[in-house]
Amino acid sequence: MTKISQLDANDGRAELMTDEDVIARIFDHIDNGTTDRGQSSWKEPAVNYQSVDRLDAELALLRHRWIVFCPSSTLEKSGDYIARDAAGIPLIVVRGSDGEVRAFRNACRHRGVQVAKDEGCTSVFVCPYHGWSYGTDGSLRSVPNGDGFPGLEKETRGLVRVDCLEQAGLIFVRQNAGADRSESVPDMPDLIPDSFRVVKSEAMEIEANWKLHLESALEGYHIRSTHQTTFFPVQYDNLTVVEAFGENSRIAFPYQAIERLRGRPKTDWSANGRITYVYHLFPNVIISTFPDCMQVVVIEPLGLERTRQHMFLLTDCAEGGEVLEAVFKGQEFAAKGAIEDRDVVMSAQRGLKSGANDFLEFGLFESAIGRFHTVLKREIEIPAF
Ligand code: FES
Ligand SMILES: [Fe+2]
Incomplete structure (x- = not known):
């Protein structure tokens, strides 16, 4: 597959700015009543949220690429595993006794039943149907009453592997590489400090298309209207710094507490x-x-109007219990804002069904969303992935 490392829509930066530069730009915006703007708005056809063919193409794309499954620290010990669907396919991701993380299609090689569910720690996966068992390396270990399967070649009937790698504190899977045999994930900065560990994870379903849900995270134009009593009192309405790196974006949402940095040496910024x-x-x-x-939030499309999000909360556990308490409190606050987002997203889904709009328009302040749709369109149109 052809990789797009830089888009026309990008403003030319190949690398992310330093905190210092982002903060200086935020001060400029505060002083001038401005925000980052893209070069053009984007009109996304409503049909792209409603077409089964389009969703199928998006799921195929998700299966074709390296996508994040979970943070590395979710699977810290040998035998730690997570079993869940990714792009509609049941997978198991497990850390083996050799420390390596492997991914498998979660389907017994007898008659396809899932051999693991949810998460846990084990040295063996036993199929609940007839008891075939598999090691954490995927190998078929035992078959009850094996004489009923004359000629069964155990070495060819292990769980089916899926490409898996750890990079930048994250575990990635790739189900169907096609022409892309790359061994690493491009354009991936180290986002997760080494000392950070997962301290909580939860899943939540949203009655809306996965892209509507994603879009709600990618702009600050809705802070005042949607988050009147949560984020707006402590942040700014429609004040963001938007950057592109590779196919990805970063949006900086400042808190009003940033004002305390004024007059301080930049080394403190x-x-x-x-x-x-x-x-x-x-x-x-x-x-x-x-x-x-x-x-870390992984957004899993379940259908045209149904999405599951997997959320992993990470913090620096070396800092001890007090920090953990403050973190959980802060997360409760963020969760209130997330409920507000979910409400408007599900409402937007109902609005799509109303037929009022042939397209959704993303303005100059919502340029990260326009960029997302630009990349998605181009990637989906690449033949033969
Ligand atoms: S389907 Fe798994 S043992 Fe029969
Ligand atoms: Fe929001």
């Missing part, structure tokens, strides 16, 4: 507690930074 960075890892992952913690 840290984003922690002053800016929430939202990284959109194309196509379906959002990583957000909050004071002393971060969230």
